[in-house]
Amino acid sequence: EVQLVESGGGLVQPGGSLRLSCAASGFTFSSYAMSWVRQAPGKGLEWVSRINSGGGSTRYADSVKGRFTISRDNAKNTLYLQMNSLKPEDTAVYYCAKHPVPTIPPDVEYEYDYWGQGTQVTVSS
Numbered sequence: 001e002v003q004l005v006e007s008g009g010g011l012v013q014p015g016g017s018l019r020l021s022c023a024a025s026g027f028t029f030s031s032y033a034m035s036w037v038r039q040a041p042g043k044g045l046e047w048v049s050r051i052n053s054g055g056g057s058t059r060y061a062d063s064v065k066g067r068f069t070i071s072r073d074n075a076k077n078t079l080y081l082q083m084n085s086l087k088p089e090d091t092a093v094y095y096c097a098k099h100p101v102p103t104i105p106p107d108v109e110y111e112y113d114y115w116g117q118g119t120q121v122t123v124s125s
Contacts, residue, residue, distance in 0.1 A: 002026040002114045009119030022079040022096030030074035033099040038092035053102035086123045093118040
């Protein structure tokens with residue numbers, strides 16, 4: 001059974017940092033691209049960042065570029081999102097999501113086949 005379990009969310013002041021983790025199990029983690037997707041209150045899903053299976057290729061939404069860093073540890077079956085210089089507009093539930101392929105070309109959107117349950121990030125003073 002595929003499981004994706006996010007952790008690391010919480011309440012942080014503007015300008016602060018958080019590191020999200022996503023523990024994966026039930027599949028060969030190192031063989032698949034992964035993404036972070038968020039949903040702000042009352043809004044739709046917004047893709048945040050993506051990393052290919054080997055970790056050598058990453059992409060970011062313009063809204064987080066330069067502030068967030070996606071990474072993965074394939075030995076630990078874990079996906080990360082380091083979030084720095086957080087803004088109130090980053091407040092959202094953050095989900096990790098698995099793609100059904102190992103690599104995705106940079107400018108291509110691709111479907112997800114599994115999602116985690118999400119972790120709440122609140123940026124407020």
